[in-house]
Amino acid sequence: MPHGYHGQILHVDLTTGSLEIERPPDSFYRFYMGGSALGLRYLLKHTPAGADPLGPENTLVLALSVLTGAPVSGQSRVTAVAKSPLTGAVGDSQAGGFWPAQFKFSGFDALVIRGRSERPVYLWIHDGEAELRDAAHLWGRITGEVEDALREELGDEKIEVLQCGPAGEKGVRFAALINMSTRANGRTGMGAVMGSKNLKAVVVRGKLRPSLADAKALNALARRGAKELPDSMIAGLAKYGTAEIVVPQNKRGGLPSYNWDSGVFDGAEAIGGERLYDTILRERDTCYACTVRCKRVVEVTEGPYRADPRYGGPEYETLATFGSYCGVDNLEAIALANQICNQYGMDTISCGATIAWAMDCFENGLITSEDTGGLELRYGDADLIVRLTEMIGRREGFGDLLAEGSAAAARVLGRGTEELVVAVKGQEMPAHMPQVKRSLGLIYAVNPFGADHQSSEHDPPYEGGYHYYEERMKALGLTDPQPKYSLTDEKVRYALTTQYLYSCLDSINICQFVFGPAWQLYGPDDLVEMVRAVTGWDVTLDELMRVGERRLNLLRAFNAREGLGREQDRLPPKLWKALKGGPTDGFRLEPEEIERAKDVYYALAGWDVSTGVPTRARLVELGLEWVADLLAESNRPSD
Amino acid sequence: MRETRVHVRLYGILRDRLPPEARGEITLTLKGDASVADVAAWLRQMGVKMALEFAVNGEVVDGDRPLSDGDRVEIFSPVAGG
Known part of the structure; x- marks a missing residue:
């Protein structure tokens, strides 16, 4: 067995x-x-x-x-x-x-x-x-x-x-x-x-629990994590949840606001983790057997935005997309929008970001109340985010168009609304700004399933920040911290390497707050220890990284078969425009910077640089010859 | 000896280092030529081991930034993801 x-x-x-x-x-x-x-x-x-x-x-x-x-x-x-x-x-x-x-x-x-x-x-x-x-x-x-x-x-x-x-x-x-x-x-x-x-x-x-190869070793690892949690960098996650990072992001000028026109939001403290803790938090929640307990449960019992604790509480991404993206500083309204998303089953990132895009279009006169069924889409309107979220969930009125997502809705409307879409491959961008964390610009562009903030480590540890976590980064061969706000060739290598690790984490289904390459509770060596203790396999970090490489190439191969490659690895035009206000005033990405980084990235990944498609040699090296054959059969050869 | 009084605000888990009624805020009197490092040392003395980031008067700064009387120092623990 x-x-x-x-x-x-x-x-x-x-x-x-x-x-x-x-x-x-x-x-x-x-x-x-x-x-x-x-x-x-x-x-x-x-x-x-x-x-x-x-x-x-x-x-x-x-x-x-x-x-x-x-x-x-x-x-x-x-x-x-x-x-x-x-x-x-x-x-x-x-x-x-x-x-x-x-x-x-x-x-x-x-x-x-x-x-x-x-x-x-x-x-x-x-x-x-x-x-x-x-x-x-x-x-x-x-x-x-x-x-x-x-x-x-x-x-x-x-x-x-x-x-x-x-x-x-x-x-x-x-x-x-x-x-x-x-x-x-x-x-x-x-x-x-x-x-x-x-x-x-x-x-x-069910009650069919698989056996463990070394329960004693796993128990020791679990106990060590619980002991180290209070002094770890995720201690704040445990107490305040991901909402903890609203204010720090804003201080750095990295909180996307007003549909990405700015990296600062005056209402950040009003929707931040401390405020949530002091006002609407009812209890902490957790996932099975997890000591971190990063999930929030909120309750609002009075006023127009009553929130039922049954539906949990808003994460950082939700606070940003319904909050700062939309210029809304009403925490209770955001909690209710989050609840509606959980009741109807919707992604809070795409939902909030799509509403923010519509507000931006309206504020700029690209759409009018004739398009919206009479609604005035103004930044800061707390009632509106709640109302539109429900309309989207029901596909009612203007909500029916927004239910297509911002990119598809813009294709329907035209009139320059496409220029205000902040999405990659049609997926709305999460609330971490590539203008501030440059490697994310590359990863948002090349990630096969669209812009994603949990597909690679973010820049600070690459730049010697967060205490650097030298031993953990060294285990991955990352030994030379790079300049702040840079996108050097070496930083591209950092990004691809941690993308492989995160790809491994998404294959062995491990939470990226708990295990990772830097600030997480456990590092890469602990990951190896865990896999060994559970399975009894004599795995190495190299073997786990290969699983991550395999997964990334499978994602990429799927897209290649659909005719999607380098051309679709494109960032939205808003990122080329200067941010307004705060410490990142004037920050923007350069198209040439991203294109050059893509050249380096594809070459490092073993993909065709002109198409972004994995080469047959690379797929065979990863034991994925059947995938190379599949691409050849579908007239999307990898070479 | 010269003294520098700064207003300190702690965010996130760092707030717990002060009594709940303080809501993370305290005024510190630092001796000599004060810098952000002195505020960090004060936190370290209280047993804080995690990485820290600082803002002075609303601007994110490095750990050796000099401080003047009346400066507002904000301290938070950096966290990625979300």
Whole structure:
């Protein structure tokens, strides 16, 4: 028997209603390890090039890893992959919570979903068994109601539910998968894919816990993390949540404000972590077996923006996208917008950023109340962010257009609205500014599933900041800190190297606040120790990095097969314009700087510099000859 | 000896180093030619081990920035991600 995983992958064909169990060999698990890399293997095999993301040909994979469910912080995560309805490129998104661990205990390591059911169904997986059940009575209902109904129907309070909300049913392009009514596979529209399949929910429960190779070593690692947490750089995350960084970002001039016209927001303290802690925080929440407890639960019992603690609380990204992006300094309104996103199942980043884009268009006279159904879209309007969020979730009125995402909505409207879109490959940019952290400019551009802030380490440790964490960076071969605000060739190498590590983390499904290359609770050597303790494999850091390399090349290969390459690795025009105000007044990126960095990056990655496509030699080197063959068959040869 | 009085505001987890009613704010009197390093040393003496970032009068500065009487020093622990 393997340690850490079951060796069972559940395949569901919703068109035929068939359920099958695949039992891959141990070598398969060691090659992909889980999460994104494993999911992409099935996505590439089962989804033909050019498939409609919301059609039955798309494949949705929910993948755990060989570590999920082990009693240590940071492991209870699930990766969702499919072709993205938001970008038309590969879709990829991670979420934490208790659902991932509970899915593991139900007896499976991953779920591969194909086809489309004729009528709404949900999947009930428990103790090694699975069945499709009618979900007509759940269709159209918000997440909390669905959880309640399923607990009653199945007679078990301890089930965990991952679901698409009403937004996913209605094909909102940035619809999320929601578990616990609070955790989101938020990015790239995975909720819309699930909704398009008439699959309302995946409900899990079980007691099948895989064995551990070395429980004593894992326990020692877990205890060490708990002991070191109070003096670590994530101690603030534990107490204030990710909201803690609103104010520091603003102090540095790195808090995107007014749809990215500025890096400072006068209302930052009003929506920051300290204010949240002092006013609306009800309690802290955590993911299975995690000592960090970084999730917030808020409650607002009076006034126009009452927020139900059942739906958690806003993260930093949410506070920024609905707050500073939109010029809104009303914390309670942001908490309610966050709640609506969790009820309807929407990505708070794309939702808030799309509203900010619409406000920018309106403020600049590019759209009028004739376009918006009479709404005046003004920065700072707290009522409006709440109202528009609900309209998007329901696809009502102007919300129906915004539900397409800012890039697609701009294509419909035209009139120069495209110039104000802040997205890459159609995915709205998260709240970390490449003008301040230059390597993010490169990673936002080249990342296969669009702009993403959790695909590589950010610049400060590359520049000797954050205490530098010299030993951890050295383990990755990063020994020469680079100048602040630079995008040198060496910094490009730093970015690609940490992108490989983060790609590994998204394949072994490990939280990037807990394990990482610098400021996280645990470093790369600890990661090796954990994988060894759980699986018994004699892995090295090099082997784990190879998994990350493999995953990044699989993502890239998927896009290549869709005809997407270097041309799509483009930053939005706003980043070439000077920021206004604060310490980053006048900061902007140079197009030539990014193009040159892309040259260096593609060459280092082993990809064709002119197309950005992985070469056959590179794919073969990574053991992915079948992917090179796939590209050749689809007339997108890698050479 | 010359003294420099500065107003200090601590953010995030650093607030916990002061009584709750202080809400992270305190006035410090520093002796001699004061700099941000002296404020950092005060925090280190209280057992703070994590990395720190500083802003003086609203501007992010390096750890050796000289301080003048009446300066407003803000201190936070840098965190990436989110």
